[in-house]
Amino acid sequence: MAAQKLSEAEVIQALATLPGWTVNDGKLYKEFKFNSFPAALGWMVTVGVHAETMGHHPEWFNVYSTVQVNLATHDIGNVISNLDVELAKKMEEVYSS
């Protein structure tokens, strides 16, 4: 799927469906908390497989049971695109499963 920059209104609309996500420094941002390091790492692996399939990858920082995620689309100028929203939704889906 080709990446398309979202308008500000589209980003706001997307955030309404993404609990705990904000826009931070022009990127979609969320801090995920897990019960353990293996739980955090397992989530990263499952999300990572989806990211690779999408050809669209996160920036993420992990320490112990916390993962901080930043999503933006480098290919079209480091803006928030439909692919970032799609990846965020996948992260939520895996997180709540």
Place this chain on the structure above:
Amino acid sequence: MAAQKLSEAEVIQALATLPGWTVNDGKLYKEFKFNSFPAALGWMVTVGVHAETMGHHPEWFNVYSTVQVNLATHDIGNVISNLDVELAKKMEEVYSS
């Protein structure tokens, strides 16, 4: 294994055996480069299993095929310990395998 703070001399000695590692903001630091995102993620999983077994975990940031690692030991005051050196060596071992 209990964590023991390393002296400055011990840290310098350890760095001599850890190619590409530096001390950055009081932590052992290295940026690892991989051929692909799956290669980076696979390395993180293997290292992560060792980290969990050690009961000693990294701080790490991943974007695409790059992983930036910071190692310090929170339990004894966010200093560099023998466990950080051990984990760094394990990271090298997995990286070169």
